[in-house]
Amino acid sequence: MRDPRYDILFEPMDIGPVTSKNRFYQVPHCNGGGYRDPSAAAAMRGIKSQGGWGVVFTEQCEMHHTSEITPFIELRLWEDKDIPQLRKMSEKMKEHGALAGIQLAYSGINGPNLYSKEVPLAVSAMPIRTFTNDPVQARALDKTDIRDLRRWFVNAAKRSKDADFDLICLYGAHGFGIFQHFLSRATNQRSDEYGGSLENRARFVNEVISDMRDAVGDTMGITLRVSLDETIGDLGFSNAEVRDFIEMNRDLPDLWDLAQGTWEDCSGPSRFKEEAAQEQLVRGIHDLTDKPIVGVGRFTSPDVMAKMIRSGTLDFIGCARPSIADPFLPKKIEEGRIEDIRECIGCNICITGDMTMSISRCTQNPTFMEEWRKGWHPEQMNAKGTSSSVLVVGSGPAGLEATRALAERGYDVALAEAKTVLGGRVTRERQLPGLSAWGRVVDYREYQISQKANVETYFDSALDAGSILEFGFENICIATGARWRDDGVSRQHVVPMPVNGDMPLYTPDHIMDGKIPSGKIVIYDDDHYYMGGVLAELLVSAGCDVTIITPSAYLSDWTVNTLEQHAIHKKLAGMGVNVVLNRGVTQIESGHVVSDCVYTGTEQNFDCDAVVMVASKLENNGLYHHLKSRESEWADAGIKSVRLIGDANAPGPIAWATYAGHRYARELDGEDIGDALPFRREITELAVD
Ligand code: ADP
Numbered sequence: 001m002r003d004p005r006y007d008i009l010f011e012p013m014d015i016g017p018v019t020s021k022n023r024f025y026q027v028p029h030c031n032g033g034g035y036r037d038p039s040a041a042a043a044m045r046g047i048k049s050q051g052g053w054g055v056v057f058t059e060q061c062e063m064h065h066t067s068e069i070t071p072f073i074e075l076r077l078w079e080d081k082d083i084p085q086l087r088k089m090s091e092k093m094k095e096h097g098a099l100a101g102i103q104l105a106y107s108g109i110n111g112p113n114l115y116s117k118e119v120p121l122a123v124s125a126m127p128i129r130t131f132t133n134d135p136v137q138a139r140a141l142d143k144t145d146i147r148d149l150r151r152w153f154v155n156a157a158k159r160s161k162d163a164d165f166d167l168i169c170l171y172g173a174h175g176f177g178i179f180q181h182f183l184s185r186a187t188n189q190r191s192d193e194y195g196g197s198l199e200n201r202a203r204f205v206n207e208v209i210s211d212m213r214d215a216v217g218d219t220m221g222i223t224l225r226v227s228l229d230e231t232i233g234d235l236g237f238s239n240a241e242v243r244d245f246i247e248m249n250r251d252l253p254d255l256w257d258l259a260q261g262t263w264e265d266c267s268g269p270s271r272f273k274e275e276a277a278q279e280q281l282v283r284g285i286h287d288l289t290d291k292p293i294v295g296v297g298r299f300t301s302p303d304v305m306a307k308m309i310r311s312g313t314l315d316f317i318g319c320a321r322p323s324i325a326d327p328f329l330p331k332k333i334e335e336g337r338i339e340d341i342r343e344c345i346g347c348n349i350c351i352t353g354d355m356t357m358s359i360s361r362c363t364q365n366p367t368f369m370e371e372w373r374k375g376w377h378p379e380q381m382n383a384k385g386t387s388s389s390v391l392v393v394g395s396g397p398a399g400l401e402a403t404r405a406l407a408e409r410g411y412d413v414a415l416a417e418a419k420t421v422l423g424g425r426v427t428r429e430r431q432l433p434g435l436s437a438w439g440r441v442v443d444y445r446e447y448q449i450s451q452k453a454n455v456e457t458y459f460d461s462a463l464d465a466g467s468i469l470e471f472g473f474e475n476i477c478i479a480t481g482a483r484w485r486d487d488g489v490s491r492q493h494v495v496p497m498p499v500n501g502d503m504p505l506y507t508p509d510h511i512m513d514g515k516i517p518s519g520k521i522v523i524y525d526d527d528h529y530y531m532g533g534v535l536a537e538l539l540v541s542a543g544c545d546v547t548i549i550t551p552s553a554y555l556s557d558w559t560v561n562t563l564e565q566h567a568i569h570k571k572l573a574g575m576g577v578n579v580v581l582n583r584g585v586t587q588i589e590s591g592h593v594v595s596d597c598v599y600t601g602t603e604q605n606f607d608c609d610a611v612v613m614v615a616s617k618l619e620n621n622g623l624y625h626h627l628k629s630r631e632s633e634w635a636d637a638g639i640k641s642v643r644l645i646g647d648a649n650a651p652g653p654i655a656w657a658t659y660a661g662h663r664y665a666r667e668l669d670g671e672d673i674g675d676a677l678p679f680r681r682e683i684t685e686l687a688v689d
Pocket residue numbers: 393394395396397398399400416417418419422423424425426461462463464479480481482620623645646647648654657
């Protein structure tokens with residue numbers, strides 16, 4: 001049963017004319033599906049409702065075609081035709097008693113209108129500010145445009161009501177929504193009654209909320225999402241000015257939704273931001289308003305949540321990522337099952353779905369965005385199939401998730417691990433600077449497996465094909481992982497590069513094994529995700545003089561998608577790492593490496609005492625191939641299937657491994673679907689000409 005300390009989290013609270021049943025508030029978050037995958041997004045929101053959230057929001061919904069953020073895929077409410085897909089979403093949200101919220105966004109200076117081809121309208125005429133530096137400028141809204149924009153907001157509010165939403169969030173946070181653009185002197189340089197003093201800059205939001213109240217305020221709650229600090233100094237909408245604004249407009253929205261700063265601040269990864277990182281910025285704001293406040297902070301601990309409410313800092317616990325990693329977080333607290341919470345690790349893989357316009361994944365919750373496509377539920381597995389036993393070889397994220405999910409289905413599972421600890425790469429990588437929270441991938445699964453009577457774990461068990469053939473398990477799942485290459489093969493080099501044997505050469509595996517080089521080190525990073533940067537941090541802390549050379553124009557290039565590239569470069573530069581961009585390494589000599597410019601080929605030598613090669617990985621698939629070569633013996637050994645999964649199949653981020661493990665468990669003993677697509681897909685209906 002529920003711990004009484006957490007009762008406070010389950011007290012109902014009004015938001016304008018509607019009431020949330022508890023304090024768990026899923027703030028708007030992207031999912032990479034948006035208008036392209038409306039049923040997948042709706043089903044994902046429905047699962048949150050089932051998981052006990054009091055409030056469930058959409059992601060940002062573009063409320064007018066004159067402001068859109070193509071190529072990013074969010075929602076759209078441009079005309080009545082958009083209402084049915086949004087109604088489908090609100091219905092799912094409300095199915096289990098949550099309030100359904102829609103976030104209306106007019107992107108202004110942030111919307112390049114690449115799809116609609118409309119001239120962007122912004123508070124002041126300026127270049128569009130996006131991730132991609134689009135060569136487009138916006139025109140300043142004139143008085144007629146402002147009147148139009150107010151009317152468009154009212155139209156969108158009425159359509160939101162038609163689509164059966166209970167709450168509207170006006171987006172003015174993260175630098176993305178027009179309300180912030182009006183409020184901030186950085187983006188509002190007007191000299192009319194909408195610019196200048198804070199009162200003037202707050203005029204537009206006051207007008208819109210008043211218009212919307214008249215239109216829908218009797219039945220819908222209206223919330224305002226602003227950032228607690230624009231984080232660009234005094235020119236921006238600073239924390240002090242946010243406080244002045246709230247104090248001057250105490251009762252403006254029905255609820256204040258306080259995000260942190262930029263999106264990178266608000267969704268800061270665990271490598272750079274702790275849980276409840278924005279507490280200082282939000283503390284005391286409650287005294288300035290009579291309306292409830294929701295705030296975020298990658299909250300996963302019910303103690304921290306209860307403290308936030310008891311201390312009067314927040315009224316609602318806002319969660320995006322924690323609700324993705326565990327949609328059943330509120331239910332688990334309510335049922336006194338704290339240890340079953342699947343805590344977000346703060347890796348931001350979920351955000352990469354939006355940034356790459358694909359569809360999101362979650363490292364911890366492989367069912368995220370597969371609720372409709374594959375019918376996967378985060379808490380319920382499909383019924384057991386015809387066979388009964390599985391041997392899982394390797395306990396990295398792939399093997400652990402396969403074991404957990406297979407056991408949940410009711411199979412007898414033996415998990416064999418060559419080492420004396422569970423976790424594979426995660427157990428190694430969690431020791432690296434800034435990555436300790438990633439260990440939750442193992443902690444969650446290790447605990448869950450320990451609770452299952454149908455799992456046996458065997459340590460110190462480096463299995464070979466002969467022993468597996470002797471054991472007599474019906475199904476064999478090979479999850480033996482991968483190791484870093486030391487020959488430089490990755491993207492720049494498709495065949496091994498010349499290496500002089502006199503140069504001490506390290507891979508990330510050597511360093512994670514505790515073999516730390518000393519002196520002057522060159523890290524060659526042709527992997528482009530986190531590993532090169534993390535090792536640079538580690539080696540500087542160990543006293544090395546570090547140069548990191550990468551053929552990319554950005555350090556840890558792919559981390560643009562996890563919103564941490566900027567923070568990584570800043571940190572490494574601050575630590576004194578010599579960051580060399582746009583250069584490869586063509587050969588490793590005794591005492592130096594030869595580096596080439598990726599544009600001109602101009603060579604330059606970098607002296608060093610050792611080289612760390614962060615290139616690509618080699619699959620540990622030898623065991624699988626040995627078993628395959630003895631396929632004729634399988635039937636006598638009672639083996640029905642042998643499958644290779646995770647990094648041993650094809651190396652990738654940890655989220656790819658947990659997904660592979662989960663998929664294996666779901667599909668074992670499943671019917672052969674032949675050439676059919678293994679997921680459901682939504683296709684736009686052809687218009688009648
Ligand atoms: P993944 O990311 O695919 O889960 P990891 O590299 O994290 O892969 O984990 C693979 C795990 O498999 C490691 O813990 C490793 O010790 C273990 N392993 C590798 N080969 C064998 C083997 N032949 N028998 C048992 N365990 C193995």
